[in-house]
């Protein structure tokens with residue numbers, strides 16, 4: 001991976017010009033025959049940075065047209081069709097005068113999903129996105145145990161597909177999950193809950209320490225209580241990099257026991273990551 005370069009400047013024109021020149025110089029030996037992606041993002045914590053991002057990108061493109069018209073005309077500002085590594089121009093605005101430039105980027109296949117007015121929570125969008133991201137979703141007739149289910153976005157999404165859901169939570173289900181014929185609510189603690197049958201799916205989206213939730217997931221895997229899982233881990237209280245290293249480490253049985261295993265920070269995830277697996 002080529003190291004991103006930092007570009008610093010105080011004005012929109014200055015930054016735009018530097019970006020165009022740096023990009024051109026980095027690609028002196030590249031033959032541009034096909035379209036390439038021009039992508040940008042900004043730190044959402046810095047107020048007003050979005051406007052600056054748009055203005056600088058526009059300026060950079062104007063300057064690139066001046067230096068290398070054909071190259072600029074082949075640029076496209078749309079998302080790649082496929083997730084993975086892509087060549088192009090990627091800018092990350094860390095602050096008003098600080099922009100990171102990379103000529104390679106990895107796109108994780110972010111897909112916006114449409115909301116459902118009957119969905120009881122915005123968490124519904126997370127699970128819908130997870131199905132697309134991992135390429136697997138509950139099917140009609142499958143069974144789902146949803147730990148920490150309330151107010152019921154995840155349960156509702158599985159029930160919509162005709163799955164039968166056991167929703168474990170002391171909290172109440174709401175909107176489309178409440179009174180849903182495919183959902184049975186159990187008021188219980190997820191950590192002591194012992195299922196009386198094997199489920200097709202384990203769902204888990206609890207605001208609990210990620211180490212405790214990971215241990216719970218391992219318990220489910222060891223006991224073969226479900227064949228597939230989607231679990232959300234909130235990293236607010238721990239270092240996310242250490243959490244990722246732990247999830248990928250051989251000391252946990254997660255990867256070892258899974259035929260398919262994936263971890264993603266979804267578009268709809270906040271300080272949390274989503275873990276998916278299909279067991280052997």
Ligand SMILES: C[S@@+](CC[C@H](N)C(=O)[O-])C[C@H]1O[C@@H](n2cnc3c(N)ncnc32)[C@H](O)[C@@H]1O
Nearest residue numbers: 121123148150151152153154171189190205206
């Ligand atoms: C973020 S919400 C879940 C949202 C849900 N996935 C949805 O789509 O609406 C977290 C839920 O976890 C539940 N919870 C936290 N700790 C729990 C535990 N030990 N046992 C059962 N539920 C728990 C909370 O009551 C809360 O309803």
